[in-house]
Amino acid sequence: MRIEFELDARSIAVEIDPGESLMTLLRRIGAVSVKDGCARGDCGSCAVRLDGRAVTSCLLFAAQADGRRVQTAAGLADATGGLHPLQRALVDAGGVQCGYCTPGVLMAAMDLLDHDPDPGEQQVRTALAGNLCRCTGYVKIIEGVREAAALLREAEHG
Amino acid sequence: MPTIAHYHRPPDLDTAWQLLRDAGGSARLLAGGSDLVLRCPPEVDTLIDLSAAGLAGVTRRADGSLTIGAMTTFSDLLAAPAATDHLGGLLHDVLADFGSVLHRNQATVGGHVARARMSDLIPGLLAADAEVVVRTEDTRTRPLADHLAAPPGAHVLTELHLPAPPGPAAGAFTRFSRSAFDHALLNVAVVVHLDAGVVHTARVVIGETGVLGRRLPDAEAALTGKPPTPSAIDAAARAVVAGLDPRQDALASADYRRHLAGVGTRRCLQQVVARLGEVA
Numbered sequence: 085m086r087i088e089f090e091l092d093a094r095s096i097a098v099e100i101d102p103g104e105s106l107m108t109l110l111r112r113i114g115a116v117s118v119k120d121g122c123a124r125g126d127c128g129s130c131a132v133r134l135d136g137r138a139v140t141s142c143l144l145f146a147a148q149a150d151g152r153r154v155q156t157a158a159g160l161a162d163a164t165g166g167l168h169p170l171q172r173a174l175v176d177a178g179g180v181q182c183g184y185c186t187p188g189v190l191m192a193a194m195d196l197l198d199h200d201p202d203p204g205e206q207q208v209r210t211a212l213a214g215n216l217c218r219c220t221g222y223v224k225i226i227e228g229v230r231e232a233a234a235l236l237r238e239a240e241h242g
Numbered sequence: 243m244p245t246i247a248h249y250h251r252p253p254d255l256d257t258a259w260q261l262l263r264d265a266g267g268s269a270r271l272l273a274g275g276s277d278l279v280l281r282c283p284p285e286v287d288t289l290i291d292l293s294a295a296g297l298a299g300v301t302r303r304a305d306g307s308l309t310i311g312a313m314t315t316f317s318d319l320l321a322a323p324a325a326t327d328h329l330g331g332l333l334h335d336v337l338a339d340f341g342s343v344l345h346r347n348q349a350t351v352g353g354h355v356a357r358a359r360m361s362d363l364i365p366g367l368l369a370a371d372a373e374v375v376v377r378t379e380d381t382r383t384r385p386l387a388d389h390l391a392a393p394p395g396a397h398v399l400t401e402l403h404l405p406a407p408p409g410p411a412a413g414a415f416t417r418f419s420r421s422a423f424d425h426a427l428l429n430v431a432v433v434v435h436l437d438a439g440v441v442h443t444a445r446v447v448i449g450e451t452g453v454l455g456r457r458l459p460d461a462e463a464a465l466t467g468k469p470p471t472p473s474a475i476d477a478a479a480r481a482v483v484a485g486l487d488p489r490q491d492a493l494a495s496a497d498y499r500r501h502l503a504g505v506g507t508r509r510c511l512q513q514v515v516a517r518l519g520e521v522a
Binding site: 125131144213 | 243244245246247248249251272274275276278279280282289291293315317341342343344345347348422423
């Protein structure tokens with residue numbers, strides 16, 4: 085079957101197998117910031133935003149994205165490759181080590197910051213509970229997300 | 243990967259039902275999808291995606307009852323004060339640690355109930371005396387307990403209905419598991435209605451004992467007709483331990499599950515009493 089959807093502000097029209105997952109499709113068409121970690125919804129490394137909400141793309145059929153808006157970590161940077169404040173803050177805080185979990189963490193954190201511009205530590209921990217990281221021990225990721233929230237609030241209010 | 247030949251996204255409930263009926267056993271309804279992607283039975287070649295059929299939303303009626311559309315995600319349910327305030331916070335207890343945000347953003351209430359396996363929500367719904375609305379050739383409403391016990395047959399679960407309590411009432415839920423994401427070893431959901439300071443109705447539900455959720459009549463009787471005092475709570479907890487026949491598996495012995503059931507019942511009832519104090 086053929087589906088059309090928006091991927092990081094680009095229009096995509098693609099032939100899919102109705103049984104394949106959204107993660108499989110995204111990686112097949114080159115969106116490889118979406119990581120194939122556990123493929124069973126446990127690790128969060130395949131997280132994308134579907135109409136704004138962060139979800140594990142391995143647990144969605146690709147067909148469910150038809151007509152919808154999909155955002156990946158690769159769409160966060162600006163046109164010249166300049167990092168998004170959340171990416172910058174995560175790097176500066178030391179919240180990126182091997183990097184495998186990072187795209188999923190970014191998507192879950194973006195979902196959080198959309199709903200809560202000033203999250204406390206517990207809110208960040210709750211929001212990232214579905215994203216496994218085996219390097220950082222999470223503390224630096226949490227600090228990075230809270231720093232990003234401060235940067236984004238500053239940008240918003242000048 | 244499931245072998246799917248046909249994928250439909252019907253624009254309304256009538257079309258969804260007709261597609262399901264006409265496909266016979268080869269079709270499955272698709273709600274959030276998180277379970278079906280991993281566990282689609284091999285005989286299934288048709289998916290009927292309910293996301294455009296208008297089945298999402300949470301409504302509190304003027305009489306205090308609550309209607310939850312089957313396609314409501316757990317995130318949207320958790321964000322709806324009408325749902326999380328109902329019975330003093332019973333559904334908040336269930337949902338606050340329900341999977342991760344990533345799961346809650348996708349999984350739906352109707353998909354979860356229809357899946358009818360290991361569940362923290364179903365005991366909570368049973369304690370809340372929930373009814374389900376089911377579309378087949380006609381539309382019928384039946385208690386969730388009857389629905390779960392009914393023989394399988396093609397149907398679309400369209401909404402859940404939680405009746406308004408007849409007076410001051412509160413519920414509570416707790417679960418025991420090795421980690422937050424593990425299936426519960428056992429869970430407990432309790433709802434108590436008061437009438438003039440005396441327990442009018444009590445529902446005590448234990449989940450994961452081999453069935454999805456089982457009411458404990460002796461524990462409910464130990465509470466009914468008396469004020470919810472510490473000694474009544476203690477009697478109810480002991481009745482749960484005595485009345486339960488839990489499963490035994492690699493994770494926990496039956497004795498340990500019985501112990502957990504008593505502890506959970508006591509905790510839930512203490513929470514209910516605290517919440518009833520806020521209601522009164």
